[in-house]
Amino acid sequence: MSDTISLPWASDFHCHLRQGDMMDTVVPMVEQGGVRTVLAMPNLTPPLTTTQMAVDYGTALQKLAPNVRFILTLYLSPDLTPDEVAKAAAAGITAVKVYPSGVTTNSDWGVLDFKVYYPTFQAMQDHNLVLCLHGECPSDASKGICILNAEERFLATLRELHEAFPKLRIVLEHATTKAAVDCVKSLGDTVACTITAHHLFITIDDWAGQPHHFCKPVAKYPSDRDALQEVVRSGHPRFFLGSDSAPHPRRAKQGERPAAGVFTTPILVPLMATLFERLGCLDKLEAFISTYGRAFYQLPAVSSSDARIVLRREALEIPESYAIGSGSAQVADVVVPFMAKQELAWQIDGF
Amino acid sequence: MSDTISLPWASDFHCHLRQGDMMDTVVPMVEQGGVRTVLAMPNLTPPLTTTQMAVDYGTALQKLAPNVRFILTLYLSPDLTPDEVAKAAAAGITAVKVYPSGVTTNSDWGVLDFKVYYPTFQAMQDHNLVLCLHGECPSDASKGICILNAEERFLATLRELHEAFPKLRIVLEHATTKAAVDCVKSLGDTVACTITAHHLFITIDDWAGQPHHFCKPVAKYPSDRDALQEVVRSGHPRFFLGSDSAPHPRRAKQGERPAAGVFTTPILVPLMATLFERLGCLDKLEAFISTYGRAFYQLPAVSSSDARIVLRREALEIPESYAIGSGSAQVADVVVPFMAKQELAWQIDGF
Numbered sequence: 001m002s003d004t005i006s007l008p009w010a011s012d013f014h015c016h017l018r019q020g021d022m023m024d025t026v027v028p029m030v031e032q033g034g035v036r037t038v039l040a041m042p043n044l045t046p047p048l049t050t051t052q053m054a055v056d057y058g059t060a061l062q063k064l065a066p067n068v069r070f071i072l073t074l075y076l077s078p079d080l081t082p083d084e085v086a087k088a089a090a091a092g093i094t095a096v097k098v099y100p101s102g103v104t105t106n107s108d109w110g111v112l113d114f115k116v117y118y119p120t121f122q123a124m125q126d127h128n129l130v131l132c133l134h135g136e137c138p139s140d141a142s143k144g145i146c147i148l149n150a151e152e153r154f155l156a157t158l159r160e161l162h163e164a165f166p167k168l169r170i171v172l173e174h175a176t177t178k179a180a181v182d183c184v185k186s187l188g189d190t191v192a193c194t195i196t197a198h199h200l201f202i203t204i205d206d207w208a209g210q211p212h213h214f215c216k217p218v219a220k221y222p223s224d225r226d227a228l229q230e231v232v233r234s235g236h237p238r239f240f241l242g243s244d245s246a247p248h249p250r251r252a253k254q255g256e257r258p259a260a261g262v263f264t265t266p267i268l269v270p271l272m273a274t275l276f277e278r279l280g281c282l283d284k285l286e287a288f289i290s291t292y293g294r295a296f297y298q299l300p301a302v303s304s305s306d307a308r309i310v311l312r313r314e315a316l317e318i319p320e321s322y323a324i325g326s327g328s329a330q331v332a333d334v335v336v337p338f339m340a341k342q343e344l345a346w347q348i349d350g351f
Numbered sequence: 352m353s354d355t356i357s358l359p360w361a362s363d364f365h366c367h368l369r370q371g372d373m374m375d376t377v378v379p380m381v382e383q384g385g386v387r388t389v390l391a392m393p394n395l396t397p398p399l400t401t402t403q404m405a406v407d408y409g410t411a412l413q414k415l416a417p418n419v420r421f422i423l424t425l426y427l428s429p430d431l432t433p434d435e436v437a438k439a440a441a442a443g444i445t446a447v448k449v450y451p452s453g454v455t456t457n458s459d460w461g462v463l464d465f466k467v468y469y470p471t472f473q474a475m476q477d478h479n480l481v482l483c484l485h486g487e488c489p490s491d492a493s494k495g496i497c498i499l500n501a502e503e504r505f506l507a508t509l510r511e512l513h514e515a516f517p518k519l520r521i522v523l524e525h526a527t528t529k530a531a532v533d534c535v536k537s538l539g540d541t542v543a544c545t546i547t548a549h550h551l552f553i554t555i556d557d558w559a560g561q562p563h564h565f566c567k568p569v570a571k572y573p574s575d576r577d578a579l580q581e582v583v584r585s586g587h588p589r590f591f592l593g594s595d596s597a598p599h600p601r602r603a604k605q606g607e608r609p610a611a612g613v614f615t616t617p618i619l620v621p622l623m624a625t626l627f628e629r630l631g632c633l634d635k636l637e638a639f640i641s642t643y644g645r646a647f648y649q650l651p652a653v654s655s656s657d658a659r660i661v662l663r664r665e666a667l668e669i670p671e672s673y674a675i676g677s678g679s680a681q682v683a684d685v686v687v688p689f690m691a692k693q694e695l696a697w698q699i700d701g702f
Contacts, residue, residue, distance in 0.1 A: 139556045141576075146556050146572055146573055148555055148571075149572070203492060207559075208558075209565055209609050210608060214559065221495070221499060222496075222497055254606050255605055256561070256605060257560055259560070260560060
């Protein structure tokens with residue numbers, strides 16, 4: 001067994017980089033986690049609903065991390081007319097994120113009915129934008145829908161969208177169920193799926209009574225985690241890394257109503273290497289964290305002249321927390337990472 | 352619709368009355384909740400494994416609430432020999448509680464293998480003690496067992512125990528699934544089932560990100576809650592109230608690792624009345640909170656000369672929290688009740 005692994009800088013196709021002090025804190029950590037291409041989610045307050053807002057956000061992000069390529073997205077809303085889609089495409093915006101109403105952090109502005117957006121989706125298909133789906137139905141006990149089956153119940157909508165727009169590239173984000181994996185596999189080459197680091201590790205038992213592991217969609221049965229592990233182990237090219245790293249201040253995670261979100265940005269590649277080694281598929285790591293996602297997103301393939309990172313087999317103790325901001329007038333708080341105080345098997349040289 | 356309901360004082364056949372300051376705080380609240388017969392769980396630190404420990408605990412409880420009848424229990428452990436069972440029965444102890452190892456608060460001393468306890472169960476059957484089961488298998492991802500199916504997986508053990516000891520009265524505690532309801536219904540008259548107040552209200556969506564609603568077994572699918580509601584609405588005589596009220600200090604509920612337990616003791620009968628009215632089965636309330644459980648536990652039926660409580664239709668705002676202890680040197684903390692700050696439709700006259 002080798003004690004070092006050379007990898008391209010990773011690409012994370014789903015990340016929450018936030019605003020204000022939290023943005024200032026986490027954006028510089030993207031590289032620390034081994035990532036230099038990152039798709040930034042638009043669920044800010046207010047959400048990024050126009051081209052100009054997304055472009056301005058990209059400028060702010062770029063200042064904080066000059067080496068990182070930020071993939072920009074828009075938040076689907078009635079503001080996203082077919083004309084705005086054309087404008088977004090011209091401005092280099094890559095994707096549009098759809099949040100069903102009320103299912104996760106800052107989704108209050110989300111979508112209730114997908115059909116009304118078909119003209120927008122048509123324009124996206126025409127302009128080669130990617131549709132990123134938070135694939136959960138809103139919970140509704142009268143229909144038997146809860147956070148355990150919300151993803152599975154959404155899959156009919158995914159199938160419908162793919163059928164209506166077969167050339168539209170669609171990403172089902174952060175799959176958590178065997179049903180979702182099976183569904184994406186069964187669909188055409190324009191449908192892909194991101195998987196987070198944490199959903200490859202945890203099940204419901206790990207977030208029940210552990211708010212720092214609580215996120216939406218929630219981690220589910222062991223059999224679901226097994227299916228996620230199996231599809232990455234198989235090296236399926238339409239399944240790739242989207243961390244859904246979603247930092248919240250500790251006080252928002254440890255209170256009466258813990259916020260949903262798991263924070264993995266600063267440890268992302270060491271986390272993935274540790275897991276892939278445990279799963280016996282280190283040979284699939286590079287494709288999962290770089291090749292497959294870049295191909296689907298039509299980004300240039302990594303070339304032999306590109307900078308790389310070196311992973312070294314040496315225990316990395318994950319910090320208990322990271323300070324948020326610095327010198328701000330705001331009351332200091334911290335953000336707690338996934339697997340705080342636990343050890344990873346690999347670390348990145350130079351960090 | 353009448354604006355008052357006359358009811359016997361309720362019987363709660365599953366309650367955590369704790370020790371120390373918490374005991375001093377919650378035991379006087381039993382009556383406030385409309386209850387004068389309460390089965391006290393033995394999962395203290397250390398657990399109540401001998402007759403003498405249980406009797407001493409009963410004495411301490413009685414001092415705090417002279418009007419309440421405390422039903423005493425033992426915690427199943429290797430100390431509970433057939434001789435000790437005889438001694439317990441002679442001392443008026445009613446039941447033995449079984450915790451599978453590691454599934455909930457203070458279950459570290461719990462049972463791994465039921466077969467080794469068959470001589471004890473035989474002695475319990477002979478001495479007419481009741482076996483109370485925390486019906487969950489320990490989670491084991493390698494067997495696909497997690498907190499969502501831990502109860503359903505346990506049902507085979509319940510069937511086995513009932514078959515081996517058909518005359519032993521067994522209570523499956525705090526059922527949370529349709530599978531458990533169906534199983535208990537299918538078994539003989541010596542098998543009963545308690546249902547908590549909170550599991551009749553909530554599903555998984557209500558405890559994900561809400562630690563004050565988090566308990567073990569966890570609340571599950573809407574279809575499971577429907578099954579619980581349906582069996583109480585049907586007035587099945589082997590399903591009765593066991594609140595599993597389980598207070599923890601707020602700091603233990605709102606931290607890195609929230610403790611499992613929902614606190615309903617001081618509001619129990621108003622909560623049940625509000626729910627039963629909502630379910631359209633107020634006519635079944637008395638049987639559920641008194642008659643059925645007392646019959647199964649072979650307690651005297653309520654007679655016409657017994658004191659009663661009167662429920663009045665008047666909004667009861669549930670407090671945000673209750674102070675723990677008073678004048679103690681310990682740092683003050685509070686305990687947060689179920690549905691804190693929400694309103695119930697009924698309150699008990701005199702409280």
